[in-house]
Amino acid sequence: MSPSRLDDYIGDNSAPGSASGTSTSRFFGKLNTSMIQSKFLAHPEDLGIVAVGFSGGQGKPGVDAAPTALIESGLLDQLRDELGYNLHGHDAVHNYTDLVPAQDPPHRGMKNPRAVSAVTRKIADQVYAQAREGRLVLTLGGDHSVAIGTIAGSAKAIRERLGREIAVIWVDAHADINTPETSGSGNIHGMPVSFLTGLAREEKEEFFGWLKDEHRISVKKLVYIGLRDVDAGEKRILRENGIKAFSMFDIDKHGIGRVMEMALAHIGSDTPIHLSFDVDALDPMWAPSTGTPVRGGLTLREGDYICEVVHQTGSLIAVDLVEVNPRLAPENDIGAHETVRAGCSLVRCALGESLL
DSSP: OOTTBOTTTOOOOOSTTOTTSOOHHHHHHOTTSOOOOOSSOSOTTEEEEEEBOOOTTSSOTTGGGHHHHHHHTTHHHIIIIISOOEEEEOSBOBOOGGGSOSOOOOBTTBSSHHHHHHHHHHHHHHHHHHHTTTOEEEEEOSSGGGHHHHHHHHHHHHHHHHSOOOEEEEEOSSOOOOOTTTOSSOOGGGOHHHHHHTSSOOOSGGGTTTOOGGGOOOGGGEEEEEEOOOOHHHHHHHHHTTOEEEEHHHHHHHOHHHHHHHHHHHHOTTSOEEEEEEGGGBOTTTOOSBSSOOSSOBOHHHHHHHHHHHHHTTOEEEEEEEOBOGGGSOTTOHHHHHHHHHHHHHHHHHTTOOOO
16 A cells, blocks of 8 residues: 555445445444434544645645554554444545646735645535535644635535534634734744634635635634634734633633633534644644644643543534644654654544543
8 A cells, every 4th residue: 555545444435334334333332432422413423534735834844744644553443443433535645736836926925825725625625525424524634724625614514414604623822813914924824714714805716715605614603722822913813803712821720621611611512513623732742743833732631631522512523633744853753653643642532532
């Protein structure tokens, strides 16, 4: 198997109980499988996989290698064989280099705007295709700019299928809500939330003009957890829009259990949840191999707890894991290995793995 091939993991599992898949009864009979009943998924035993090694939203190479590293570590085997999911999706990790133009000058200060817009539009289509079938969707990135596509695809599918809007829990050291005008770096991985909420807009298709109201989320259904490196412009945006945000100060003050209670109370129990988890939310002690590490973050156990609690709501409809960068350290460096392990742990907890 070539490093990017997924066909050994993903089969034609459209029929429950198929030879390559796992029956619904087996799914609910696994010891490691959650007994939580999904509120919004027509087929909770099915998992759509979107693996996108895209790094154009920021400047450090290597994050494009993350999906392959996560898969080769055994993540999909664990989700299929231990948690009992039927896996659906594409048979390769996509970098979409064919969508990257030869010339991509800045626009409104944004770096690589045409590439990021084209790739995230494609990702939105991928996620939408899985979500409209009533499946939970797991996206392995890639930098956090891919969330423009993942959340847009989720939002559109849930609106069409259920007539509901989605909530987003954004777990990150950074708010990623800069507009092109407030960004100091021009890196679009620091802007996805502004485009998804409509705080930043573009009319031209090649510059995120493809984002329509059906793709967007409300600032009232957005919750941040783990913030600790927020730009001055972002602080102003958060305050002016009354966005619910829990920084590491709040976690230190209240504990992660109480923070999750408040976060979920703000969202409400009747709203589908898209969980977008940047591995840099964890302290570099646990996840050092990421592009923008910030000391003083979540422990791995706190990160796992966030994922476990969101799963237990029964409202989870999609998960992103982003910003693992296994190439920031040599292959024999334990930091890269531990970051991949942490990422796998977060995904398993979000998809139902429990301690007992």
